Amino acid sequence: MINRPIIFKSSGRGGPIGQQLLYRAIQRPVAAAALLVGGGLTLGLGIGVAGNLAMHAQLQQQRAEVAATQQEAQREINALAARLGELQAEANRLNALGERLTRIGQLQDGEFDFNKPVGVGGDEGAIEDMPREALDDELASLDMQFRHAGGQLSVLESLLFNRQLDMASVPAGEPIDSYITSHYGYRADPFRGGRKFHAGIDFEADVGDPVKAVADGVVSFAGNKSGYGYTVEIDHGNGFMTRYAHNSRLVRKVGEPIRAGQEIAKAGSTGRSTGAHVHFEVWQDGRAVNPRQFLGQRSPLTG
Ligand SMILES: [Zn+2]
Numbered sequence: 001m002i003n004r005p006i007i008f009k010s011s012g013r014g015g016p017i018g019q020q021l022l023y024r025a026i027q028r029p030v031a032a033a034a035l036l037v038g039g040g041l042t043l044g045l046g047i048g049v050a051g052n053l054a055m056h057a058q059l060q061q062q063r064a065e066v067a068a069t070q071q072e073a074q075r076e077i078n079a080l081a082a083r084l085g086e087l088q089a090e091a092n093r094l095n096a097l098g099e100r101l102t103r104i105g106q107l108q109d110g111e112f113d114f115n116k117p118v119g120v121g122g123d124e125g126a127i128e129d130m131p132r133e134a135l136d137d138e139l140a141s142l143d144m145q146f147r148h149a150g151g152q153l154s155v156l157e158s159l160l161f162n163r164q165l166d167m168a169s170v171p172a173g174e175p176i177d178s179y180i181t182s183h184y185g186y187r188a189d190p191f192r193g194g195r196k197f198h199a200g201i202d203f204e205a206d207v208g209d210p211v212k213a214v215a216d217g218v219v220s221f222a223g224n225k226s227g228y229g230y231t232v233e234i235d236h237g238n239g240f241m242t243r244y245a246h247n248s249r250l251v252r253k254v255g256e257p258i259r260a261g262q263e264i265a266k267a268g269s270t271g272r273s274t275g276a277h278v279h280f281e282v283w284q285d286g287r288a289v290n291p292r293q294f295l296g297q298r299s300p301l302t303g
Pocket residue numbers: 182198200201202278279280
């Protein structure tokens with residue numbers, strides 16, 4: 001009777017596992033307990049070992065990743081170092097250019113010191129990894145050199161540009177290969193007597209002689225002007241304008257760009273004129289000024 005289950009009806013094919021355990025526990029409680037504890041221990045140990053193994057693998061993987069990242073970073077640093085070398089070469093080129101421009105422009109300005117050598121890392125010996133700090137230092141230094149050279153070059157450029165502009169668009173030379181017959185200033189009025197202000201300079205000319213622009217510019221007037229006859233005016237920018245009057249014929253139209261020395265008209269005696277000549281005026285900032293200060297040295301009358 002004792003071997004028979006009390007609660008459950010015996011079923012030869014066994015029942016659910018829980019029922020069987022319960023059944024066995026009831027039959028052999030100590031063995032069942034031992035089995036349960038032993039199983040738990042084994043399971044616990046197993047879990048422990050497996051966890052260690054997994055952690056170890058994870059550490060290994062992390063180490064490998066860190067190493068790979070470091071390698072990658074170093075590769076990037078080395079690539080940056082190579083780029084740095086190129087930039088240093090570029091800095092050298094800029095300095096050489098600045099030096100050449102300074103020489104061509106004959107600039108005496110002490111501000112320009114393109115001779116200053118650019119620090120270039122030696123490329124002799126085996127290629128070593130460049131330390132990150134050294135790279136940062138070199139980059140900062142190069143950045144400063146670029147700023148310096150860039151600033152100097154832009155100043156130099158504007159200087160040269162202005163000089164070129166000034167040279168081309170400031171009246172210089174004479175409108176005709178001839179000599180002066182009447183100067184700028186007050187003179188006797190050949191028509192009405194008395195004194196009259198002569199706002200320009202007269203050059204002796206024959207009808208048909210070429211009249212030339214004294215500087216680069218754009219034709220701002222070409223036509224008949226009261227008293228002046230057939231007249232050409234050229235705007236040179238920078239506030240300068242020149243006027244050429246009493247021509248027999250005009251050969252340029254308003255808006256045409258003109259280079260210094262180019263023919264703009266044929267000399268004549270149109271307008272209020274006593275004979276063929278070129279009346280030449282220079283205007284600066286809206287006022288007629290003495291053209292003599294702009295004339296070349298070749299005129300026999302300029303003294
Ligand atoms: Zn005149």
